Amino acid sequence: xxxxxxxxxxLHVTFSTRRGLVEAVRGVTLxxxxxxxxxxxxxxxxxxxxxxxxxxxxxxxxxxxTAGRILFRGQxxxxxxxxxxxxxxxxxxxxxxxxxxxxLNPIRAVGLQIADAILSHKRxxxxxxxxxxxxxxxxxxxxxxxxxxxxxxxxxxGGMCQRVMIAIAISCNPMLLIADEPxxxxxxxxxxxxxxxxVRIAADRGMATILITHDLGLxxxxxxxxxxxxxxxxxxxxxxxxLFRHPRHAYTRRLVAASPTATSRIADLVTDDERxxxxxxxxxxxxxxxxxxxxxxxxxxxxxAKRYDQGPPAVxxxxxxxxxxxxxxxxxxxxxxxTxxxxxICRLIDPSEGTILFDGESIGHLPARDFHRSxxxxxxxxxxxxxxxxxxxxxxxxxxxxxxxxxxxGMRPGDVLRQRVEQCAQRVGLPAELLPRFxxxxxxxxxxxxxxARAIACQPRLLVLDEPTAALDVSVQAVVLQLxxxxxxxxxxxxxxVSHDLxxxxxxxxxxxxxxxxxxxxxxxxxxxxxxxxxxxxxxxxDAVPHIGGAPAAAAAQVTGPGVNNVRSL
Amino acid sequence: xxxxxxxxxxxxLRGNPLxxxxxxxxxxxxxxxxFGPSIVPYDPIASNVSQALAPPSAAHLAGTDQLGxxxxxxxxxxxxxxxVIAVSAVGISFVLGAVIGAFCGYAGGRLDRAVGRFVDVMxxxxxxxxxxxxxxxxGNRVENIVIATAIINLPFYIRFARAEVNVRRNVGWVxxxxxxxxxxxxxxxxxxxxxxxxxxxVQMSLNLGWAILNAAGLSFIGLGVRPPTPEWxxxxxxxxxxxxxxxxxxxxxxxxALMLAxxxxxxxxxxxxxxxxxxxxx
Numbered sequence: 001x002x003x004x005x006x007x008x009x010x011l012h013v014t015f016s017t018r019r020g021l022v023e024a025v026r027g028v029t030l031x032x033x034x035x036x037x038x039x040x041x042x043x044x045x046x047x048x049x050x051x052x053x054x055x056x057x058x059x060x061x062x063x064x065x066t067a068g069r070i071l072f073r074g075q076x077x078x079x080x081x082x083x084x085x086x087x088x089x090x091x092x093x094x095x096x097x098x099x100x101x102x103x104l105n106p107i108r109a110v111g112l113q114i115a116d117a118i119l120s121h122k123r124x125x126x127x128x129x130x131x132x133x134x135x136x137x138x139x140x141x142x143x144x145x146x147x148x149x150x151x152x153x154x155x156x157x158g159g160m161c162q163r164v165m166i167a168i169a170i171s172c173n174p175m176l177l178i179a180d181e182p183x184x185x186x187x188x189x190x191x192x193x194x195x196x197x198x199v200r201i202a203a204d205r206g207m208a209t210i211l212i213t214h215d216l217g218l219x220x221x222x223x224x225x226x227x228x229x230x231x232x233x234x235x236x237x238x239x240x241x242x243l244f245r246h247p248r249h250a251y252t253r254r255l256v257a258a259s260p261t262a263t264s265r266i267a268d269l270v271t272d273d274e275r276x277x278x279x280x281x282x283x284x285x286x287x288x289x290x291x292x293x294x295x296x297x298x299x300x301x302x303x304x305a306k307r308y309d310q311g312p313p314a315v316x317x318x319x320x321x322x323x324x325x326x327x328x329x330x331x332x333x334x335x336x337x338x339t340x341x342x343x344x345i346c347r348l349i350d351p352s353e354g355t356i357l358f359d360g361e362s363i364g365h366l367p368a369r370d371f372h373r374s375x376x377x378x379x380x381x382x383x384x385x386x387x388x389x390x391x392x393x394x395x396x397x398x399x400x401x402x403x404x405x406x407x408x409x410g411m412r413p414g415d416v417l418r419q420r421v422e423q424c425a426q427r428v429g430l431p432a433e434l435l436p437r438f439x440x441x442x443x444x445x446x447x448x449x450x451x452x453a454r455a456i457a458c459q460p461r462l463l464v465l466d467e468p469t470a471a472l473d474v475s476v477q478a479v480v481l482q483l484x485x486x487x488x489x490x491x492x493x494x495x496x497x498v499s500h501d502l503x504x505x506x507x508x509x510x511x512x513x514x515x516x517x518x519x520x521x522x523x524x525x526x527x528x529x530x531x532x533x534x535x536x537x538x539x540x541x542x543d544a545v546p547h548i549g550g551a552p553a554a555a556a557a558q559v560t561g562p563g564v565n566n567v568r569s570l
Numbered sequence: 571x572x573x574x575x576x577x578x579x580x581x582x583l584r585g586n587p588l589x590x591x592x593x594x595x596x597x598x599x600x601x602x603x604x605f606g607p608s609i610v611p612y613d614p615i616a617s618n619v620s621q622a623l624a625p626p627s628a629a630h631l632a633g634t635d636q637l638g639x640x641x642x643x644x645x646x647x648x649x650x651x652x653x654v655i656a657v658s659a660v661g662i663s664f665v666l667g668a669v670i671g672a673f674c675g676y677a678g679g680r681l682d683r684a685v686g687r688f689v690d691v692m693x694x695x696x697x698x699x700x701x702x703x704x705x706x707x708x709g710n711r712v713e714n715i716v717i718a719t720a721i722i723n724l725p726f727y728i729r730f731a732r733a734e735v736n737v738r739r740n741v742g743w744v745x746x747x748x749x750x751x752x753x754x755x756x757x758x759x760x761x762x763x764x765x766x767x768x769x770x771x772v773q774m775s776l777n778l779g780w781a782i783l784n785a786a787g788l789s790f791i792g793l794g795v796r797p798p799t800p801e802w803x804x805x806x807x808x809x810x811x812x813x814x815x816x817x818x819x820x821x822x823x824x825x826x827a828l829m830l831a832x833x834x835x836x837x838x839x840x841x842x843x844x845x846x847x848x849x850x851x852x
Contacts, residue, residue: 382745382749385742386742389742391746395743403752
């Protein structure tokens with residue numbers, strides 16, 4: 001065939017909402033050759049997913065292609081009839097989604113679901129389709145494919161579900177695969193395995209792929225060409241190496257700066273002109289005074305364990321210590337027990353065993369149910385993972401920040417409280433005029449700030465951060481990280497940073513603890529630990545992190561190919 | 571943010587004329603219940619045998635019954651009693667059910683299982699028979715209709731509140747409330763309950779229609795409200811004796827009143843689902 005496989009010309013997509021028409025995509029032009037892997041990167045609201053949905057005609061009813069053409073093998077798919085398009089769908093182009101578990105039918109065995117996809121496009125017997133499905137499961141390298149044929153989605157891990165989704169997507173040998181944030185909910189190690197697999201399958205079958213992602217590192221590692229989108233427009237297009245080393249457009253520059261790498265420091269997360277401002281602020285902070293001799297450690301945790309009636313212990317044996325003003329990272333894959341540990345230290349759940357000393361005093365024995373009365377309650381606060389879920393939908397931002405002040409600092413409603421809340425909001429960079437708003441009227445970054453303002457309102461001494469930036473765009477993440485770092489310096493606040501994002505932990509934390517299956521695998525000074533991991537597990541975690549300017553796709557896929565089945569979490 | 575809620579409501583109503591009609595109907599019912607007795611043309615209990623069983627006419631809009639009482643006046647006056655029974659019964663089961671269900675859903679464990687099985691047992695009974703038995707045992711009075719209706723409704727509210735709280739018990743803002751110094755008890759009362767109220771309000775509206783029918787049903791079979799008190803169920807029961815002789819208006823008008831009231835509440839319930847569903851807001 002001559003010409004590109006897919007050609008999008010001046011695409012405009014408009015959504016009709018109650019506030020009138022919203023242009024989600026405003027004039028995107030791009031083309032994709034056969035077998036090519038194109039990265040489509042941008043932050044939320046940039047229109048990258050909408051572009052993908054428009055190409056597969058999966059746009060929400062409110063969305064409409066208002067102008068432009070999408071040529072697939074020379075045929076304009078915005079014009080052809082639905083019935084004709086259904087033939088293309090699956091057979092010629094298919095899509096995989098962010099949350100594989102939600103995309104699979106929970107009450108149907110995965111083998112049957114793959115067979116369904118085959119049968120909807122090919123005439124063959126059910127037995128043949130099942131045979132074909134088994135072959136596909138082998139192709140996506142699921143262990144024990146015969147057994148998995150009859151498994152239901154809830155019996156499989158997230159990574160396995162995504163492999164099943166890939167199997168369904170490639171079941172009819174499409175020429176184009178659109179992967180919309182295919183690994184966003186997965187651990188770094190799982191992400192690497194799934195992406196390597198995807199790249200190899202695409203290469204084997206000569207399939208073109210569009211990888212839609214917010215993760216610049218991921219796009220840099222796996223794509224031959226990257227397109228950056230901002231507010232529905234295409235701002236830059238280049239090979240990943242050129243794009244990320246020498247970004248031309250101001251937006252790309254900001255995006256690249258905000259993406260943490262193996263070597264970046266917190267000050268690096270902004271563009272050059274903003275950095276001086278940040279450094280000036282740092283210089284203004286007075287250095288932390290050395291603790292007086294004999295001062296007990298702020299937090300001293302020994303042999304902490306949490307067991308439930310069924311299954312293995314969530315946390316088997318966890319010990320750590322931290323001093324005031326220190327920042328410690330807690331990393332590990334999902335299921336490693338890091339969230340349970342953080343909740344125990346916050347005294348939101350009771351440990352089964354072990355001691356927790358805060359400021360030399362045992363707080364572990366007090367049941368979590370009664371801990372709200374403890375005077376230490378206001379000293380240990382927590383910032384939650386998903387800003388969308390961490391604010392009471394019926395509280396305004398003001399109410400949220402005022403709540404701990406009313407309950408824990410004994411303040412009464414009035415001018416003093418108002419001033420204090422406004423001061424907290426100002427410290428986290430939340431404009432005072434947003435305070436009367438409800439959570440659904442705030443953006444993700446604003447909600448994250450409310451969550452942090454609430455946690456620092458009664459001046460805690462230990463702040464536990466549970467993946468505080470996992471749900472945020474990189475540019476917002478950069479601002480939030482700088483904010484946390486500044487608060488730490490200003491208030492001598494100790495941070496326990498729970499995260500799976502190693503680049504962020506490396507930047508933010510003096511020391512890092514690596515957890516696996518509820519046990520501490522390794523701990524030490526962050527840079528040393530990441531630069532020279534002592535255990536195979538830590539090395540695996542560190543290697544799996546995609547970096548801007550990392551190894552290009554093909555090489556990465558080949559090197560790690562044979563080791564794929566060894567990854568434990570799958 | 572009251573103005574935003576109002577704008578949102580107006581926006582939904584504009585897209586759902588049926589909900590607007592239902593809301594208007596409910597408002598009308600409430601106005602009738604409040605002002606009805608003072609504006610009716612005739613005394614609803616005074617009999618006038620010379621006018622007995624008169625068909626609808628200009629003087630008697632809905633005709634008269636066997637004692638010559640004006641059916642229209644009786645219909646209007648009955649509104650208050652029927653609404654009071656329905657609203658108080660639903661109110662009681664809502665308050666009790668929401669609190670019991672919310673605590674069970676939050677606490678889980680043994681309490682939750684015990685209450686759950688008790689609710690299962692209650693739901694296994696034919697509800698109307700249960701209500702009949704309760705009114706018969708407690709005594710034939712209006713307040714006992716309210717109690718019986720409230721109790722047979724309770725299991726639905728317990729289950730509903732339990733399920734709604736259960737999915738939210740580990741959500742970030744609940745943990746944040748505890749980290750902010752709130753006890754488990756006040757987390758349920760001050761944080762979780764207000765958040766499940768909108769969904770429960772929908773249930774209440776749908777339930778009000780059912781409660782009106784239930785109260786009327788009990789009166790129809792002779793339990794609860796006693797003649798000569800005007801009540802839609804009794805009016806249907808009394809009128810049924812005359813339907814074979816062609817005196818249709820005695821049954822038709824109270825039946826129509828019941829139907830319209832139930833319909834209004836049900837349509838409003840469906841509309842409220844749209845108004846209160848946060849996903850409908852942008």
